[in-house]
Amino acid sequence: MPSDSDFAIRVEDLSIRYRTTYETNATLMGALRKVGRGERSEKRRKVRVVEAVKDVSFDVTHGTVLGIVGSNGAGKSTLMRALAGILPPTEGRITVQGRVSTLLALGVGFNGFLSGRENIMLGCLAAGLEMDEIASKYDQITEFAELGDFIDMPMRTYSSGMYGRLAFAVSVNMDPDILLIDEALSAGDAKFKEKSSAKMKELCAQARTIVVVSHALGTIQELCSDAIWMNKGELIERGTPQDITASYLRYLKVGESAITMEDV
């Protein structure tokens, strides 16, 4: 039994709920109208509570590559944001040991009018790196992203593949202890995909911890040493990637076809 300090991530009875109102945008006028109609009371307000994650507990030891599978709306991205400390838990507790680097579904907060070089600097600074650290990382990142001359061009001129490559290069080269990757592995062409999976294996070899969310079950089977399956916010099953993808596919009532194994 590993001791407490061997856990990179420990999630205990985690629940995340958020309230969404029917109005798409909260506006002052809307609030005033509600006051006017006397709708301040809890009963009448049109609030729907979304239970994105329900009572989930699991541990991840250092050096594990954990894959998370599940249908759309299973709460995978919400869970990832909670692990990164972006979304606060409603109940339960998350303990994370080590420096976290994120590569989440929305990409980095890059500004399209700035060059790749400036965006790398901003991304690293937001992640808490010092200027001298960034200077030393800079070559690693540009070399990894293979952008060539585009590095000094505004990012609005980038193709989506180049954009994804840069985002991936920034997050893996931060020397994270824990890397959170949400659906970003489809960035780039076949060659870059191979390179990124090699980089991830290298990180694992250094006992870094990686959590991957992917619909590409092939990626999960190939990269991960451990996997969990989430459905409608609940953790259904945890096991080896082979077992988990098999049960997930049984649930979906489709066999292992070329489509489910490929990056879609």
Next chain:
Amino acid sequence: MTLPSAASRELYGTVQVFEPHRASLPPMGPYLRELWRRRRFAYELSRTTQKAANSDAKLGSLWLVLNPLLLAAVYYLLIEVISQRSGGLPAFLHIVIGLFTWYFIAGCVSVGASSVTAGGKLILNQSFPRALLPLSSVISAWLRFLPTVPVYLFLYGLGLLLVSASSGPNGLVRPTWALLWYPVVMCILAVSGFGLAMIFATLMVYFRDTNKFLSYMMRIWLYLTPVLFTAEALKLKFDHIIVFGMHLGNVMIYCNPLGPAFGAMGNIWDKGIPPSPAMLIAAVFWAVVTLIGGAYIFISRERDFAVRL
């Protein structure tokens, strides 16, 4: 499984625990340390954002100076010509430095208000002290304010050459050591600006129409603050009205979070004397109140922002 290396083992010391919270403050020690550690991010964000914003305007940053100058001309016409008061060049210069300074505060408020909602992507993807975003707006406002200072000094110098005699009520005051108080007043205003930016950024997350009201609110605030006219003019106009045993003019200046600072500014530039202690104390008081109030409102709710965006 490979064991963690000694170096990375050391890093594992950085343990973070995420737990549920109500609208309350996170541990302030680590928060402020982290905020200070990432101050460079706030600076680079404002520098690069400004660069990006100017990338396709032909006159670019020239507008930072042109805008308040043209506005000063408009207000000068409005106040001096239409109301048939002849303040001459000194009055024009008062309006110019008043508006340059006011533009700094208005910049803090308006850019700060949308700093969180505009930084949505960044907030959803990275975990960092969110107060960095309004702080970056204050830095932006500061970077935009700085080039207007030499422009004013040029106009002031020109004025000194043209209006030779500095006697009489309409005379232009020669530069004195009191001018050194101006940077102090600007620092006090920057603190207020940071507080106000945090307040309006939080409001904006909950009510998206805040920025629609904001431009009108700032305009009314401008008229209630001794920017276009002097604190003395305001007192002269309203001091005969007594509310709760106090002169209305004084109430208008001292109950306005920006009033004392702009009053102090008037002393410095118009009369060439240091700000009165009362105004200085009131200005510092308001700066501290807006900073602490704004920080409390913002930081106690910032963990809720990711859900609201």
